[in-house]
Structure formats: C-alpha cells, structure tokens
Amino acid sequence: MKKKINAVQFGLGPIGQLCAKTIIQKHSDRINLVGAVDIHPAKVGKDLGELIGVENLGITVVDDIRSILRKNKVDLVFHTTTSFMSDVKEQLVELIKLKLNIVSSTEELFFPWFRNTQIAQEIDNLARRFKVRVLGTGVNPGFVMDVLPAVLTQVCTSVKKIRVERVVNASKRRLPLQLKIGAGLKVGEFKEKKATGKFGHIGLVESLQFLAYILNIQLDEVEEELEPIVTKRSLQTEYLTIQKGRVAGIHHTAVGYKDGKEVITLDLKMFVGDHKDYDAVYIDGEPPIKMKILNGVFGDTATVASLINSAYLIFNARPGLLTMADIGLPHGYLKI
Amino acid sequence: MKKKINAVQFGLGPIGQLCAKTIIQKHSDRINLVGAVDIHPAKVGKDLGELIGVENLGITVVDDIRSILRKNKVDLVFHTTTSFMSDVKEQLVELIKLKLNIVSSTEELFFPWFRNTQIAQEIDNLARRFKVRVLGTGVNPGFVMDVLPAVLTQVCTSVKKIRVERVVNASKRRLPLQLKIGAGLKVGEFKEKKATGKFGHIGLVESLQFLAYILNIQLDEVEEELEPIVTKRSLQTEYLTIQKGRVAGIHHTAVGYKDGKEVITLDLKMFVGDHKDYDAVYIDGEPPIKMKILNGVFGDTATVASLINSAYLIFNARPGLLTMADIGLPHGYLKI
Numbered sequence: 256m257k258k259k260i261n262a263v264q265f266g267l268g269p270i271g272q273l274c275a276k277t278i279i280q281k282h283s284d285r286i287n288l289v290g291a292v293d294i295h296p297a298k299v300g301k302d303l304g305e306l307i308g309v310e311n312l313g314i315t316v317v318d319d320i321r322s323i324l325r326k327n328k329v330d331l332v333f334h335t336t337t338s339f340m341s342d343v344k345e346q347l348v349e350l351i352k353l354k355l356n357i358v359s360s361t362e363e364l365f366f367p368w369f370r371n372t373q374i375a376q377e378i379d380n381l382a383r384r385f386k387v388r389v390l391g392t393g394v395n396p397g398f399v400m401d402v403l404p405a406v407l408t409q410v411c412t413s414v415k416k417i418r419v420e421r422v423v424n425a426s427k428r429r430l431p432l433q434l435k436i437g438a439g440l441k442v443g444e445f446k447e448k449k450a451t452g453k454f455g456h457i458g459l460v461e462s463l464q465f466l467a468y469i470l471n472i473q474l475d476e477v478e479e480e481l482e483p484i485v486t487k488r489s490l491q492t493e494y495l496t497i498q499k500g501r502v503a504g505i506h507h508t509a510v511g512y513k514d515g516k517e518v519i520t521l522d523l524k525m526f527v528g529d530h531k532d533y534d535a536v537y538i539d540g541e542p543p544i545k546m547k548i549l550n551g552v553f554g555d556t557a558t559v560a561s562l563i564n565s566a567y568l569i570f571n572a573r574p575g576l577l578t579m580a581d582i583g584l585p586h587g588y589l590k591i
Numbered sequence: 592m593k594k595k596i597n598a599v600q601f602g603l604g605p606i607g608q609l610c611a612k613t614i615i616q617k618h619s620d621r622i623n624l625v626g627a628v629d630i631h632p633a634k635v636g637k638d639l640g641e642l643i644g645v646e647n648l649g650i651t652v653v654d655d656i657r658s659i660l661r662k663n664k665v666d667l668v669f670h671t672t673t674s675f676m677s678d679v680k681e682q683l684v685e686l687i688k689l690k691l692n693i694v695s696s697t698e699e700l701f702f703p704w705f706r707n708t709q710i711a712q713e714i715d716n717l718a719r720r721f722k723v724r725v726l727g728t729g730v731n732p733g734f735v736m737d738v739l740p741a742v743l744t745q746v747c748t749s750v751k752k753i754r755v756e757r758v759v760n761a762s763k764r765r766l767p768l769q770l771k772i773g774a775g776l777k778v779g780e781f782k783e784k785k786a787t788g789k790f791g792h793i794g795l796v797e798s799l800q801f802l803a804y805i806l807n808i809q810l811d812e813v814e815e816e817l818e819p820i821v822t823k824r825s826l827q828t829e830y831l832t833i834q835k836g837r838v839a840g841i842h843h844t845a846v847g848y849k850d851g852k853e854v855i856t857l858d859l860k861m862f863v864g865d866h867k868d869y870d871a872v873y874i875d876g877e878p879p880i881k882m883k884i885l886n887g888v889f890g891d892t893a894t895v896a897s898l899i900n901s902a903y904l905i906f907n908a909r910p911g912l913l914t915m916a917d918i919g920l921p922h923g924y925l926k927i
Contacts (some may be wrong), residue, residue, distance in 0.1 A: 330612050409734060410734050410892075413924065414926065415925065415926070469920070470923065541896075542893055547888060556746075579872075580919065584920065584921070586742060587747040587749070588807050589753070
C-alpha cells in the first residue's frame, strides 16, 4: 500500500463532487487531493471547496489536467464523467498516456471485455505499455450485483444457479437519478428513450458477464430486458409529480443461459413509490445461500466508497485494465 | 490458475472425509486426489472410497505422506486435523519441508499473528524458504465472521463500528459438534471444561484480529467471553437428551476496543433448540449496512467449500503464511 496517494478528481458531477468531498473530509490522511478537473464553464476557475460546500481548499477547478501535472506529482485520477466506453475512451487514453492510474465510475468500464471488446483491448494494451492500472468500479456495477454474489459463492462446493435482486426506491434520490429511470414519462416516451440504447441503468450486462467470468462459466446467451414500472396512483417527489398511468421507474433484467438453462439472473428495480430498498442474493448451491441487505446499500455514497477503497488497493496489482477480481480482497476502513 | 492440482487429503475426520468426497464428486475436473493420510489405525490401509462411502478409488489410506510422494508429484495438501497451532505446528513444518502447499481447516491458523505470533513467524519463514503457501480457512473462522464483513465495508466511506452475529442450531448437527459446544453438560462441568482453554468455538479472536488488521485499526484491548446457554426445557437430538437446567450450547463473544470504544463485536451462539440459524453483519458506517443470511451458512459443507475454492486461488499468491486477504477475490464455481 502506498504511504500517501496524490490524486486528481476528474469530473465534478454529483458523484465526482461527493468523491472529492469524501476524500477531503474522511480520507485526507492517506489521499492528498491536488487538483480537480471539469469542462463545464460554470465550474472552471472556481475553488473546489466552494463547489462542494466546504472551506476554500486552494484547489482551482481547471479544464485541462496538464496544468495540474506541471505543478504536482500525481499518482491517480478519480474519473467520474459518463457511463459509456465509447464516450470515455479518449479521456482514458489521454490519462493513461500521462502515466496516471485511474479508478473510474464509468459503468461499462467495470467489465468491458464483452460489449466493448476492442476498446477494452486498446485500453489494456496502452495501460500495460504506460505501466498504469485502470479500474472501473462502484456500487452497481461494482459491488451488489457482481462482486458480493461472487464472494458469497466462496462457501459453496458448487453453484447451480444464482439470482440477484436490487430494489431501489428513487423517491428520496436526486433528480438526475429520477430522470435516468424515466420517472414521470408517458409509456410511449419511455419506449422511445429505450430505443436509443442509452437509457436506464447502465452496466447490468457487465455485472452479469463479470459473474460468469469469475464463476468460470461460458454463457451461451444473454437476454436483457428493460421495462417501465407504471404507477397505479399519483406519486410526488421533491422534484416531480408523477400522474397515475405514467412511468415510476425501471424494471431491468439480465439473464445468462448455459445449455438452455437460466444460470445467472440479475433483477433490478429502481422506481418512485413507498416500497423499501433491499439487495438480495439467492444461490442455488451447496449449501444454498439466501442473503439480504435490509434497506439496501445507498448508491451514491457506496459508489464513492468503492472508488476510494479501490484506489488504496490497485497499487498492489499489475498494470493494465483491471477488474474487481484483480485487486485483492475489497474492504473499507475503521475510522473512529 | 494451475491447470490441474495434484492433492493429498491429510486428516480423515468428518471434515477431511467430506473434503475428499467433495473433490472426488465435484472437483475432479481440476483437482486430482492422489493420496490420503490419517494416523488412526482403523483407517490406515483402507481404501479411501470405502471410508467416504463411494466406489473403490484405488487410494489406500497411509499414515506417512512420504509413501505417497515417492509415487506422485503433489502440489497441495488439504490439511484437516486439529484446531490449535501448538498441535499442528509439527505437521505443518513437515509438510512445508516436503515443499507442499497447504490449505488447512486449523482454526487458529486463520490468523495466528496475535495469539501464536512466534509459531506464525516460524511457519512464515519456513514457507518462504521452501517457496510454498500456507493458508488457514473455513466458514468460521474463514468467512462469515471475518472475510464477509470485511468485504461488505468496501462500499462504506467510513466505518465506526461493526457487529457480526452467527446463530447455529446444533440440533441436526453431528454428535462431535454437539459435544464441542457442551450440549448435555451440567453448568459446573461446562465451567471446568472452559477452564482448560481448549473448549468451545475456536478461532473467534482470530476472526476479530483479522477484521481489525484488514480494517486497518490497532485494537487496544480484546475481551473474550464464553458462557453456557442453559435450556429451560428438556431437549432431544438424534444423539443426546438434554435435561432442563443443563447446557444446550455456547454463547461466545469477542469484542475489540479502541480508545475505550467497542469497535468490533463478534457474537456467536451455537446451541440445541428450535431456533433458526442466521448470520448477520451490522455496519455502523456510511452508508450503514444490515446484512442477513437467512437460515445461515451450513458449516461443514461451507468449510470444505472454502478449503477447495481457496486451493485454486493460492497459486496466484506469493509463498509464505497467507491470510484470506492475500489470495485475491474469494469465489466459487458454477457447475451445471
């Protein structure tokens, strides 16, 4: 483990801001945040402290990381921009060429070897060449529907089938998340958005492929479905009014088949309503395992935790494009 | 990962027999069991298949592993003999000097760095010198009260306190386990047994010390308590009748303190009764996490699973005395 990590926050959306704030408030003993990058004109030039609601930090947000590197030795970048490999590829290439290790919340980067094989290969080659590590992680993908179920199978002599459920009540979540799941849309609008292929939860198939990879099975087929959850009564959040018959959120599933059998099922529901959050893993194995996380794992905080806790671990791993199976036993820290 | 592991089963008590049987029936595609060792005269000379209730395997149980090594190249030993470091030390030393990697169910070996520091150091030095890996694992210690809680903290930006509960109903378990927890004893007899220091569940403090180590906290103090659970009504198992007022099992706790605060609490109850098994992890952190495994994790099968699944992983680790934090992401295998 490195003594102290010099880091840059790259991307200052909600997750990036929370990540920077968490580092400053809770992890400054071992992570030294030396810079922050965002391309949004309203953010560039501001002090990071002002942006994240803490005291002035003397860190001015810049739109080009090179200006930070001229004055600081940087080990690692917390990369929190967008969800898709095709969109972040150029950012990653640039950061790798600057010899920066990367921990990223880009959902498709969690396990890009199937749906983005070519980009994954390029990133891996480049990272090896420049001797840096690149890891995609978070809470989902990154933990509840992939890493945690994988770890639970450690105590099974064999596994026949695995089912993971995540239910998130979006009522109290931030507006971008409510919009991301289509809350308030008409069913027809939902279908149009769905047709773009860039709507709903990103990373479910990546979680499935990671699980198949780590449980050592070659899936014959993967089926993904995204359906609207329609509310039967009018709903109200801090930001939205959702009329009866409109979309309250998503029901997103990914199923992996082997020899005609359903072997891995991921079932995700994120919607506005009065239901309780939970995460559950059901393993049909020896012994069988029924795990439940009551009230679920709160997404934003958990994603930031996974980014920061992984940052400590990646320096023990080989250079290249890594997965959560490459950085040792994931874990957090007791701080009293 | 090695293509195929040549292994010897060392110790043929209940766990050793189940381990051998599981390898033969479920893992023979990647583990080649080439020998079995036990010192019990009733077992030596018998075919292993007869002992574990499968077809004749052509593997004769021997009392000296050297006779197996003369005819076979062996990579790894599944070591399942006794619970205490002081008792297994000579066995481990012998196996290491024979250049054999070891995965062991010896509870104190799971994390021997605190209560058996000197033996741990000797084993570590020797294992490094002979370039083999030595790992202690199982279900408890090895998973439910240490590895799993550690992994769950991955999604916490900070952890203030952690509490782990395991409740096992011993009613349907094998007789040695019922006797191990004092079922049927008078309270006075329980106290005498307790005074020997070799009674009850072994490894609870090792789980606690592992958690403290991985969560990066130096405990100031550890308190361990072992109390009898006394039944208020007469109980009946397949093997025992337990009269009202006698011991039904154990309540075993280990608490770690830092700066006067209780930071890690492990609470284990194993007793005969009509209660349901469960495992639970409560993390006072951000976010808070309440995890429950309904009906628990069945011990014997899970211990064997942890031994076998870890055997696949240790070859990626450096030589030496390892912990479950050194072998990568623990996981099992899908076998349809």
